[in-house]
Amino acid sequence: MTASDQPAISANHLVRRFGSFTAVNDVSFRVQKGEIFGFLGPNGSGKTTVIKMLTGLLPLSSGEATVQGIDVQADPESVRENIGYMSQNFSLYTDLTVTENLKFYGRIYGLSAERLRERMDAIIELNGLGPYLNRLSAQLSGGWKQRLALGCAMLHEPKLIFLDEPTAGIDPVARRQLWDLLFELSAHGITFFVTTHYMDEAERCSHVAYIYFGKVIADGTPDALRELPEVNPPGTYRVEISAPHVTSALRFARTVPGVRSSTIFGQSIHALIDDHLDLDHLRSQFLNNNVAVAEIRPLAPSLEDVFVELTYRHQAVQEAPRG
Amino acid sequence: MVNPFRGFGAVFYKETLHVRRDFATLFFSLIIPILQMFLLGFGIDTNVRQINTVVYNADGRRESRELLDRLRNSDTFHLYRFVNNDRDLNDAIISGKCRVGIKIPVDYSDKLLHNMSAQVLVLIDGSDSSVAGQAINVTTAIGLDESLRRVLATSDSAFAVDMRPKILFNPDSRSPNFFLPGLTAVLLLNVTTFLTAFSIVREKERGTLEQLFVTPVRPMGLLLGKLLPYLCIGFFELCMIVFAMRFIFSVPIHGNVLLLAFLSLPYIFVSLSLGILISSKATSQAHAMQLAFLTILPSIFFSGYIFPRETMPKFFYVLSYFVPASYFINITRGIILRGAGWSHLWVDGLALFLMGSFLLVTAARRFHNKVIMA
Numbered sequence: 001m002t003a004s005d006q007p008a009i010s011a012n013h014l015v016r017r018f019g020s021f022t023a024v025n026d027v028s029f030r031v032q033k034g035e036i037f038g039f040l041g042p043n044g045s046g047k048t049t050v051i052k053m054l055t056g057l058l059p060l061s062s063g064e065a066t067v068q069g070i071d072v073q074a075d076p077e078s079v080r081e082n083i084g085y086m087s088q089n090f091s092l093y094t095d096l097t098v099t100e101n102l103k104f105y106g107r108i109y110g111l112s113a114e115r116l117r118e119r120m121d122a123i124i125e126l127n128g129l130g131p132y133l134n135r136l137s138a139q140l141s142g143g144w145k146q147r148l149a150l151g152c153a154m155l156h157e158p159k160l161i162f163l164d165e166p167t168a169g170i171d172p173v174a175r176r177q178l179w180d181l182l183f184e185l186s187a188h189g190i191t192f193f194v195t196t197h198y199m200d201e202a203e204r205c206s207h208v209a210y211i212y213f214g215k216v217i218a219d220g221t222p223d224a225l226r227e228l229p230e231v232n233p234p235g236t237y238r239v240e241i242s243a244p245h246v247t248s249a250l251r252f253a254r255t256v257p258g259v260r261s262s263t264i265f266g267q268s269i270h271a272l273i274d275d276h277l278d279l280d281h282l283r284s285q286f287l288n289n290n291v292a293v294a295e296i297r298p299l300a301p302s303l304e305d306v307f308v309e310l311t312y313r314h315q316a317v318q319e320a321p322r323g
Numbered sequence: 324m325v326n327p328f329r330g331f332g333a334v335f336y337k338e339t340l341h342v343r344r345d346f347a348t349l350f351f352s353l354i355i356p357i358l359q360m361f362l363l364g365f366g367i368d369t370n371v372r373q374i375n376t377v378v379y380n381a382d383g384r385r386e387s388r389e390l391l392d393r394l395r396n397s398d399t400f401h402l403y404r405f406v407n408n409d410r411d412l413n414d415a416i417i418s419g420k421c422r423v424g425i426k427i428p429v430d431y432s433d434k435l436l437h438n439m440s441a442q443v444l445v446l447i448d449g450s451d452s453s454v455a456g457q458a459i460n461v462t463t464a465i466g467l468d469e470s471l472r473r474v475l476a477t478s479d480s481a482f483a484v485d486m487r488p489k490i491l492f493n494p495d496s497r498s499p500n501f502f503l504p505g506l507t508a509v510l511l512l513n514v515t516t517f518l519t520a521f522s523i524v525r526e527k528e529r530g531t532l533e534q535l536f537v538t539p540v541r542p543m544g545l546l547l548g549k550l551l552p553y554l555c556i557g558f559f560e561l562c563m564i565v566f567a568m569r570f571i572f573s574v575p576i577h578g579n580v581l582l583l584a585f586l587s588l589p590y591i592f593v594s595l596s597l598g599i600l601i602s603s604k605a606t607s608q609a610h611a612m613q614l615a616f617l618t619i620l621p622s623i624f625f626s627g628y629i630f631p632r633e634t635m636p637k638f639f640y641v642l643s644y645f646v647p648a649s650y651f652i653n654i655t656r657g658i659i660l661r662g663a664g665w666s667h668l669w670v671d672g673l674a675l676f677l678m679g680s681f682l683l684v685t686a687a688r689r690f691h692n693k694v695i696m697a
Contacts, residue, residue: 055537080539091534093337095344100337107333108538162537 006069008033008160008191009054013063016049023049025214026063031207033159036182036192038205040307046214047195051162054193056080068160081109084153088165090145094138098129098148101137102155109156116155123151127181143174150181160191167196179204199304210307217310226301231309233272236260239279240299241269244292252291256282263308270305330540334548338522342552352517353560356510357567363506364572369498371457373401376423377415380405382431390427390443390469399461412446422448423458435473492577492660499572504655505628507564508648511587512594512622515557519598520611522549528607542687550595550683557591558584568659577662583655586668589675590651596682597647603689622648650675 009031016024024046031037041047052058054067056076065072068082092101102123106116124130127147132140137148146166153161167175179201182192186206194205202208203222210218218225225231232238243249250269253262258277262269273282279296286293301309342349376394380387394400404421406412415421424446434441445462449455471482493500526532535545565583568574576583597618605611623629625639626648632640643649650671657663657671 057536077539080537083537085534085537087530087534087537089530091529091531093341093531094529096337096340100340104333104337105538107336108330108535108540110329110539 006033007031007066008035009037009065009067009193011050011054011063011065014050014053014060014065015062016046016053016058017061023214024053027211027214027216028063029209029216029219031191031193033191034186034189035207036186036194036205038202038208039193039195039211040197040202040208041195041211045211047211048164050211051085051164051193051195054079055083055085055162081156082158082160084156084158084161086146086149086153086161086163086166088168090149092137092145092149092152095136097134097136098140099133101148101152105152106155111156119155119157123155127151141174142170143177146170146174146178147181150178154185154190159189160193163192163194165195165197167198167201175201199302199307202303208303210310212311212314215314217314218306222303225303225306228306228310230313231301231306233260235275236272237275238299238301238305239271239273239282239296240265241271241286241296242267242294243269244294249286249291249293252286252289256285258282261309261312265304270299270302326544327541328544328547330535330538330544331548334540334545335551338549338552341522342556349556352514353556353563356514356560357563360503360506360510360564360567361571364499364503364568367498367502369502370496371454372398374399374423374454374458375403375421376400376425377404377406377412377421378402379407379409379412379424379426381429382427384432386432386435387427390431390465391425393465393469394425394462397461397465399457416446416448419448422451422454425462492662497574499568500574500660501656503568503572503574504659505626505652507561507568507655508590508626508651509619509623509628510564511557511561511591511651512648513619514560515553515591515594516598516601516615516618517612518553518556519549519595520601520605520615521598521608522553523599523602524605524608524611527602527605542690546599546683546687546690550592550599553595554588554591557595558588561587561591574659576659578658578664580658582665582668583658586654586658586672586675587651589672589679590647590654593647593675593679593682596679596686600682600686600689603686621646625649626652628652647675647678 007030009029011030012028014024014027015022027046027050039047039050049058053060054065054072056072056079060073067079070078070082072079093104096104099120102120103116106119111119124133127150129144129148129151132144137145140148150161150163150166167178170178175198182194183204186192194201196202206221208218208220208222208225209216218228220228241249241253246264246267246269250262250264253259253269253271256277258274259282260272260274262271279298283293283296286296378391380391391402395402400423404415406415409426412424412426416424424444426444426446428442428444431441431443443466445458447455447458475482490496523532526535561584565576565580569576598615601611601614601618605614621642625632625635625643625646627643628648632643632649635643654668654671657668
């Protein structure tokens, strides 16, 4: 295998135990170079633990991982030289200016004065930080703080950047702009490992994994995940039902034979329907029982549907031996 | 090749920026010890003088009044109250109004005139040992002196033994001379321990420490980068304290000031390292403050600052060797009061340096493990 087609991250059977509690349970995945890898999961499911293991902050109980081709356990220092990391609270020094924050991180990575100047110019240009150079970072808005933090994380030109919930608590415009920036950088061959709670962000990733109580239960491109047989059981299809009174419509939908599962999504219901119950039939069920519906139409599963479905199945598997 | 001091320059650069940006706050934290020094330096007199004394003079004649005059002139007693019965005498002491009670019996003058031994009762409140000790010494001395004069008056011989005590180094027993060199050690410890402890715990609270651990910074580089700027600040604080001591409290410095300055560096180093060790344990600034306070009382009581180390029970005497302030108080008193030089004090300086290095390495290891275990 040549260096160029080596994956950016290769995690094989990662296990991390804290006493009797297994936080990360046999997690394996591969992130290819240039991907935007979305790592999703509920709080406490082990996302941060996996990041700590991959950045050499936490030893593995078993398994092995290479990051940028470097064995994490053998040489964590080299791993840290070659990655960027941005934590969810941006971790800037609020009493230092934008320039000073950048200079500090540049020096940490041991950039020469000349290279530091070059890189700072490039990053200021790319992130549009120009007008704020002498402002204390405490006075920046959330979006600008995040751009500065990202700038600090990529001063030393890492080919792989970890972003731990980069968009938590910032406004939608800044969120959109960050993603535009990530796409641009990714086109230049930089790999991103992003954790997030936002499903729309997950949809934008080129590769997604979902971790649930220490186990990866989904791993693939968003399109591939949407087509998983577990999510689209044979003999079923998905519909979106819009109704003026969603909650009463949901209550009714759950009593209709042939409706397998149903959840509220904003002003509509997403439901999984058996094939024998066609759309007209379904609509007449509602009308016959005086439940108002505006529209019923077929729908491709969203990533959220995928994760909900897989989580249910996973829970069922977990509980089966006990019952 | 891993450089164990990786990141030192960057952290040093950043830390000096923090200091410059928030110089006002820092300056106030440096002024407070000077204010404390003013309070203690002007307010505390370690010499026992003018003890409130109650007198029951049942005799009342010339001889008894002469004795009272001698007590008064010793400057030790303040004859504050005169009573006419034993009950009031006892009462004045129990109520705490007077520390010493003197009862001159009704036959005092008669006995003296008949060359018999006259007794004077001296009641002493033992609840403050330094007051009691001084009262015993002075009354006994006055009694002896009075007796000798009377004995000698009837013969021609001179004093057989004449003790001539001479106090070296602080002949006037000026309190500030004795008090302030020790206080320097305590004040310096207070300020510097908090400087590093807070600086690191603040980074923990903000999450920036976690960020640093994902960079190639090594624990030693981080800690030394934090320590060095504060070493300069601690040194500046020492200079302010010594300046105030010399020019405001007029404490003469008998030894070499440059030696004092030089030997203060390992002491500041120890207390900064102690602050760093505290920060490796503390999770919040309040927690760090509690831990730092834990170190302050032993530094005051087991360092010889107030009570001489030599009179401590064996266990505590050994313990006092582990209190950094012990060494530095020896250094300050040595240089300032006794004019001691390098040959007398290098051991203390070395001991401090070793303690500081030990604390720093321990802290670095703790941070290294914390990175791994966090």
